[in-house]
Amino acid sequence: MDTQPGLPMFDLPLLEETPIARADATRNRARILAAAERLFAARGAACVSMDEVAEAAGVGKGTLFRRFGSRAALALALLSEHESCFQESFIRGEPPLGPGACPTDRMSAFGEARLDLLDEHAEVLAAAEVGPARFSSPPYAVHRLHLTLLLREADPDCDAEYIAEVLLASLGSDVFMYLREGRGLSLEQLKSGWRQLVQRVVPAAAVS
Amino acid sequence: MDTQPGLPMFDLPLLEETPIARADATRNRARILAAAERLFAARGAACVSMDEVAEAAGVGKGTLFRRFGSRAALALALLSEHESCFQESFIRGEPPLGPGACPTDRMSAFGEARLDLLDEHAEVLAAAEVGPARFSSPPYAVHRLHLTLLLREADPDCDAEYIAEVLLASLGSDVFMYLREGRGLSLEQLKSGWRQLVQRVVPAAAVS
DNA sequence: CACACAACCGGACCACGGTCCGTTTAGTAC
DNA sequence: GTACTAAACGGACCGTGGTCCGGTTGTGTG
Numbered sequence: 001m002d003t004q005p006g007l008p009m010f011d012l013p014l015l016e017e018t019p020i021a022r023a024d025a026t027r028n029r030a031r032i033l034a035a036a037e038r039l040f041a042a043r044g045a046a047c048v049s050m051d052e053v054a055e056a057a058g059v060g061k062g063t064l065f066r067r068f069g070s071r072a073a074l075a076l077a078l079l080s081e082h083e084s085c086f087q088e089s090f091i092r093g094e095p096p097l098g099p100g101a102c103p104t105d106r107m108s109a110f111g112e113a114r115l116d117l118l119d120e121h122a123e124v125l126a127a128a129e130v131g132p133a134r135f136s137s138p139p140y141a142v143h144r145l146h147l148t149l150l151l152r153e154a155d156p157d158c159d160a161e162y163i164a165e166v167l168l169a170s171l172g173s174d175v176f177m178y179l180r181e182g183r184g185l186s187l188e189q190l191k192s193g194w195r196q197l198v199q200r201v202v203p204a205a206a207v208s
Numbered sequence: 209m210d211t212q213p214g215l216p217m218f219d220l221p222l223l224e225e226t227p228i229a230r231a232d233a234t235r236n237r238a239r240i241l242a243a244a245e246r247l248f249a250a251r252g253a254a255c256v257s258m259d260e261v262a263e264a265a266g267v268g269k270g271t272l273f274r275r276f277g278s279r280a281a282l283a284l285a286l287l288s289e290h291e292s293c294f295q296e297s298f299i300r301g302e303p304p305l306g307p308g309a310c311p312t313d314r315m316s317a318f319g320e321a322r323l324d325l326l327d328e329h330a331e332v333l334a335a336a337e338v339g340p341a342r343f344s345s346p347p348y349a350v351h352r353l354h355l356t357l358l359l360r361e362a363d364p365d366c367d368a369e370y371i372a373e374v375l376l377a378s379l380g381s382d383v384f385m386y387l388r389e390g391r392g393l394s395l396e397q398l399k400s401g402w403r404q405l406v407q408r409v410v411p412a413a414a415v416s
Numbered sequence: 417c418a419c420a421c422a423a424c425c426g427g428a429c430c431a432c433g434g435t436c437c438g439t440t441t442a443g444t445a446c
Numbered sequence: 447g448t449a450c451t452a453a454a455c456g457g458a459c460c461g462t463g464g465t466c467c468g469g470t471t472g473t474g475t476g
Contacts, residue, residue, distance in 0.1 A: 273465075
């Protein structure tokens with residue numbers, strides 16, 4: 001379902017699955033997601049093996065990996081609802097996150113919202129953003145495009161592509177967990193740091 | 209030659225090994241390092257397993273892991289010479305990398321030097337900086353402290369701790385490999401992006 | 417030189433993520 | 447209902463990083 005006609009859009013490609021035909025396939029998919037969610041919530045994503053997920057779902061290991069391809073992809077699927085919601089907010093939502101506010105404010109709001117997401121799902125996100133696959137995930141591409149456009153709008157002279165990547169790197173789940181747990185920073189401190197960073201990277205912001 | 213009088217002076221703890229007593233231990237350590245270096249250079253670090261390293265070194269797997277603890281630590285040890293040299297350069301070397309230049313220029317030079325290091329040893333660095341251990345390695349601590357001091361010197365009002373972490377995240381091996389191979393950026397483009405980033409993060413730079 | 421003990425050695429072993437392939441089954445056409 | 451096929455199933459299997467522990471060996475002491 002399209003949300004709004006007329007908007008150009010990057011119709012969030014997000015994570016479309018191949019159209020599943022057979023009934024047992026969809027059923028098993030649902031079982032796996034349910035089992036994974038339960039186990040991850042109960043014991044922490046890092047302490048749950050794929051074998052356990054398969055067994056809890058009453059499904060063979062082969063089935064699990066055929067449906068999701070990898071542990072990271074399973075975690076990504078688990079987060080798809082939250083991620084969709086996040087994307088909806090900064091693409092078509094209310095200001096300052098959505099359109100209407102000035103680019104700088106939107107970037108600040110973007111980071112704060114992402115930090116909230118991290119705060120709530122840090123473990124699952126960490127499982128999803130492991131390895132180089134992190135940079136080729138659909139959510140990453142959407143976030144990158146979003147930041148790039150905002151940066152270009154805020155300051156046409158800046159190297160928007162590069163700066164977008166740098167900013168996103170600082171919002172990665174690995175950095176987040178390290179700063180929270182390793183350095184003992186609070187969520188508020190991170191948000192404050194992010195706001196300051198945005199203010200400094202996009203100077204002045206003399207934008208209509 | 210300390211960088212500046214009165215500064216506490218972080219005598220680069222770098223990577224000190226436990227004082228090795230027995231002869232066979234040091235001999236095996238050397239064998240392992242030599243074998244690893246050879247194999248990594250020949251086939252790429254990512255395509256060499258620890259079993260192979262052990263066999264090539266003529267040593268049991270247990271010995272390999274007792275000496276180095278993990279694959280990441282082995283990679284780190286392999287890089288220790290280059291890393292020492294790098295640290296020497298920005299702590300006691302010539303300007304603009306070493307003391308004498310203004311903080312902004314030193315930060316620019318720091319990133320460029322780190323990018324050169326990445327360009328030359330990307331694969332081994334990627335093996336060393338895997339997982340959360342990346343943030344607890346001695347080199348990371350030194351780099352962080354260095355950037356924090358420079359930032360504080362350049363602008364006492366900024367959140368130096370946080371910004372240092374963000375800047376370092378953008379110089380991680382994962383981000384580097386992604387930007388080079390995934391996005392096709394050249395080394396020069398990365399250096400240029402870094403310089404611009406530094407200029408923007410530390411505004412004006414009205415420093416004595 | 418003999419002794420004793422701590423340190424070291426090596427390879428069997430483990431858990432994990434991921435793959436393979438022979439078997440089963442849902443859907444369809446008659 | 448029967449027959450057929452493509453798709454899905456599941457668990458044995460693999461390579462990997464990392465651990466364990468019984469046996470060995472270098473080294474300080476008498």
